[in-house]
Amino acid sequence: MKKIQFTIEINAPKEKVWEALWKDENYRNWCAVFHEGSHYKSDLQEGSKIYFLGPENSGMFGIVEKNVPFEKMHFLHKGEFKNGEEQGENYGLEAIEQYDLEEKDATTSLSVTMNSPEEYLGYFTDTFPKALEKVKEIAEKN
Secondary structure, three states, X not given: OEEEEEEEEEOOOHHHHHHHHHOHHHHHHHHOOOOOOOEEEOOOOOOOEEEEEXXXXXXXXXXXXXXXXXXXXXXEEEEEEEOOEEOOOOOOOOOEEEEEEEEEOOEEEEEEEEEEOXXXXXXXXXXXXXXXXXXXXXXXXX
């Protein structure tokens, strides 16, 4: 796994950026950049399970490690989810995905830190900036 980080400056308060990230319809909008029909199932409370799913309801599952509203949302991915079942916890402790927001003068800096398997580095390096541009577009228009 290799740690990668993406940062974008958004001309909106952190509350709008948070809503752009985690409100269901907005999440589906920006995550469509990765896979059309992507969504999550969770109450997003610390310690809760979260399922990151595609339109066929398969994907990954994990735990919400940290949720500080308008500041931090951190996940630990645990394993794959297929055919309505968790496929075992085989991702290890380094399978992180973290969203951190910091507001200064009505501009919010959004940083995403994640560990990626080597074979997906090119994909995430190419696609994540496009997804963050969608988050920016959603937050700045609302």
